[in-house]
Amino acid sequence: MIPARNTDFDELRIAPQPSSVRREAGRTSGWRCWLWTTTGVVLMLILLQLITGLLLAFYYVPSADHAHATVSFIEKAVRAGSWIRSLHHHGSQWLSLFLFLHLLELFWRGAYRTATARWEAAVVLLGLVMAAGATGYSLPWDVRALFSTRVAEGIVSGLPLVGSIARLWLLGSNEISTLTISRFFALHVLVTPFLILLVLGWQFFVRRSDRRCATADDYSGDESPRSAKLTSHSTSLVINQATRNVLIAAVVFLLLGLYAHKFPAPLGPSASNATADYLPRPGAQFVWLYETLKYVPGALGSLVGVVLPGLVLLTLAALPWLDKTPLKRITDRPGHNIGVTILSLSVFFVTSMTVVSYLGDRRDPRTRQQLSRQAAAEAAFRREPFVPTLLNEGDTIKGPASSASPSPGGPSGTPPAAFTKLCVTCHGEHGEGARQGPLKFPPLLGVAEKPRRSVEDIVGILNDPAAYGLEPPMKSFATKLTDDEKREIANWIVTLKKIN
Amino acid sequence: MRDNKATGAAPDRSRRAFVLVLPLMAIGGMLATVAIAAFRFLSPTVSASSEKWIDVAQVTELVGNKPLPRKIAVEEVAGWARSFAEHSVYILPGKNSQVLSAVCPHEGCEVSWHDDGNVFSCPCHDSNFAADGSRIYGPARRGLDPLPSRVVDGKLQVQYQSFINNTQERTSRG
Numbered sequence: 056m057i058p059a060r061n062t063d064f065d066e067l068r069i070a071p072q073p074s075s076v077r078r079e080a081g082r083t084s085g086w087r088c089w090l091w092t093t094t095g096v097v098l099m100l101i102l103l104q105l106i107t108g109l110l111l112a113f114y115y116v117p118s119a120d121h122a123h124a125t126v127s128f129i130e131k132a133v134r135a136g137s138w139i140r141s142l143h144h145h146g147s148q149w150l151s152l153f154l155f156l157h158l159l160e161l162f163w164r165g166a167y168r169t170a171t172a173r174w175e176a177a178v179v180l181l182g183l184v185m186a187a188g189a190t191g192y193s194l195p196w197d198v199r200a201l202f203s204t205r206v207a208e209g210i211v212s213g214l215p216l217v218g219s220i221a222r223l224w225l226l227g228s229n230e231i232s233t234l235t236i237s238r239f240f241a242l243h244v245l246v247t248p249f250l251i252l253l254v255l256g257w258q259f260f261v262r263r264s265d266r267r268c269a270t271a272d273d274y275s276g277d278e279s280p281r282s283a284k285l286t287s288h289s290t291s292l293v294i295n296q297a298t299r300n301v302l303i304a305a306v307v308f309l310l311l312g313l314y315a316h317k318f319p320a321p322l323g324p325s326a327s328n329a330t331a332d333y334l335p336r337p338g339a340q341f342v343w344l345y346e347t348l349k350y351v352p353g354a355l356g357s358l359v360g361v362v363l364p365g366l367v368l369l370t371l372a373a374l375p376w377l378d379k380t381p382l383k384r385i386t387d388r389p390g391h392n393i394g395v396t397i398l399s400l401s402v403f404f405v406t407s408m409t410v411v412s413y414l415g416d417r418r419d420p421r422t423r424q425q426l427s428r429q430a431a432a433e434a435a436f437r438r439e440p441f442v443p444t445l446l447n448e449g450d451t452i453k454g455p456a457s458s459a460s461p462s463p464g465g466p467s468g469t470p471p472a473a474f475t476k477l478c479v480t481c482h483g484e485h486g487e488g489a490r491q492g493p494l495k496f497p498p499l500l501g502v503a504e505k506p507r508r509s510v511e512d513i514v515g516i517l518n519d520p521a522a523y524g525l526e527p528p529m530k531s532f533a534t535k536l537t538d539d540e541k542r543e544i545a546n547w548i549v550t551l552k553k554i555n
Numbered sequence: 556m557r558d559n560k561a562t563g564a565a566p567d568r569s570r571r572a573f574v575l576v577l578p579l580m581a582i583g584g585m586l587a588t589v590a591i592a593a594f595r596f597l598s599p600t601v602s603a604s605s606e607k608w609i610d611v612a613q614v615t616e617l618v619g620n621k622p623l624p625r626k627i628a629v630e631e632v633a634g635w636a637r638s639f640a641e642h643s644v645y646i647l648p649g650k651n652s653q654v655l656s657a658v659c660p661h662e663g664c665e666v667s668w669h670d671d672g673n674v675f676s677c678p679c680h681d682s683n684f685a686a687d688g689s690r691i692y693g694p695a696r697r698g699l700d701p702l703p704s705r706v707v708d709g710k711l712q713v714q715y716q717s718f719i720n721n722t723q724e725r726t727s728r729g
Contacts (some may be wrong), residue, residue, distance in 0.1 A: 128635035446638035461663035528679035
């Protein structure tokens with residue numbers, strides 16, 4: 056008998072459920088509710104990734120010549136920098152793991168049928184978090200990052216049909232370059248977090264909470280109609296389940312904090328020091344993929360790297376609809392059976408590949424030696440004190456101002472005396488512009504090529520710069536120069552050519 | 556915990572309070588940990604002003620009765636970056652060769668020397684300074700800033716400093 060709806064949340068119970076799920080619901084209590092708290096952990100880890108990532112962005116510079124310097128600055132010089140970065144690094148791996156566990160929990164509870172939106176959100180989040188991890192590995196621009204980028208490049212360029220185009224779009228040019236870092240940076244810190252927040256927001260505002268744990272104590276399996284008493288009572292029980300989530304999340308936070316303190320995030324020497332014998336090893340959440348790529352021939356690598364995970368995610372996303380398809384004729388619960396198959400195969404595949412990879416590294420003595428050499432190099436690099444990057448050489452600065460340097464603007468003649476007297480402090484002796492502390496003054500070279508910069512216009516600017524949209528400190532020279540002087544200056548300025 | 560004692564007779568209420576207080580404490584603990592780390596992480600890196608002596612001129616060059624303009628390259632360290640910035644100074648005529656920073660103490664533009672009026676004048680807001688650097692008129696609130704200098708091996712050397720703009724008293728930025 057289906058009871059009348061009397062709360063917003065009843066539809067989850069009213070929805071037809073597989074018999075096993077219904078039995079499950081009946082027995083839900085105690086320890087199982089403590090297990091069903093991956094939501095809280097996943098939420099906590101996502102927030103932690105957002106916060107630590109935001110903090111790292113305060114120092115990081117996404118360019119080939121500064122990325123590594125800024126990351127080592129964070130590691131070595133910034134207070135708490137090593138811990139924050141380590142939280143971000145290990146947090147991404149823990150997040151992948153807990154999102155997968157979250158999927159398992161939802162599947163176990165039959166949520167792919169009863170709470171479709173929530174199931175879809177978890178699948179999409181898993182894809183986004185893996186994408187964020189893949190793009191994030193390139194950012195420190197150490198040797199490891201370079202190889203991670205090369206692997207991404209290789210996988211993408213092996214895609215059938217679109218490979219070569221996709222590679223160019225990923226790299227931003229025909230080689231891995233500073234443009235590539237900018238792209239990965241934008242994808243990592245803007246695109247994926249935005250999409251993740253979008254999914255979270257949708258979940259937060261659209262979905263209704265699954266209250267099996269919250270209500271299980273009251274129903275204890277019997278299908279009696281809900282009474283008003285039970286509804287009012289359930290408020291405190293929701294708090295119960297929220298409490299469990301928060302407490303487990305806090306425990307995971309504590310463990311992650313200690314782990315991040317004990318094991319700092321890896322940072323090797325700069326990518327420019329890469330040697331041929333370097334053995335790249337990806338982050339823990341990609342080890343299975345890395346190991347698989349060893350066994351498949353080159354062209355198939357892309358299929359394994361992109362298409363296979365994509366298909367797995369797509370099938371998981373399609374689970375809620377598989378029950379309604381003609382497959383139903385073949386098996387009783389196609390969605391459930393396919394889900395079980397895919398999830399258990401995934402668990403088996405990922406776990407075994409990861410284990411095989413770690414065992415392989417430990418068994419082969421030469422690999423072990425090279426890896427320990429690399430670890431030693433990283434440790435040595437970590438011990439070196441931080442040395443700031445030199446941005447410009449001191450000797451590029453010209454000598455005393457009195458030195459008569461040749462006009463950089465080419466044959467433009469000597470500047471008029473009035474220019475030398477009033478304009479040079481800002482615009483340079485030959486109109487080349489100047490820098491005064493934090494202030495930069497524009498060069499006048501090539502100004503005549505711009506619109507509204509004829510001789511007449513320049514005289515006009517000297518009289519009233521605001522009328523031409525110029526801002527202080529450029530001021531009016533209407534009373535300080537005679538009309539002849541203004542014209543002389545303007546005539547000279549239009550002859551100035553840009554230096555190439 | 557406090558609630559347990561106070562409401563021992565009503566275990567239901569105390570349990571409910573416990574169920575509320577415990578997660579709040581957990582959330583508070585996590586937030587506090589992250590906040591402390593973030594505060595430490597973001598606290599600015601202040602580098603002391605350079606103690607380095609920079610050559611400005613040979614003593615033999617110091618002739619005439621006008622302020623002598625010079626440019627010096629000053630090393631600046633900002634966190635992960637090190638760079639040389641160009642700064643202008645004036646060497647005043649006279650026995651002790653006082654060196655002035657050319658940075659206007661008003662908004663930081665660069666003053667220039669004008670022979671005709673015997674004044675330093677700022678191109679930005681028309682602050683004017685006498686030949687010894689003292690303020691004559693204009694929005695600047697103090698005279699031009701003198702820099703520590705010395706003569707070693709026939710060379711005039713200076714320690715470059717920058718000062719907070721637009722104040723009456725002279726406060727080094729370092």
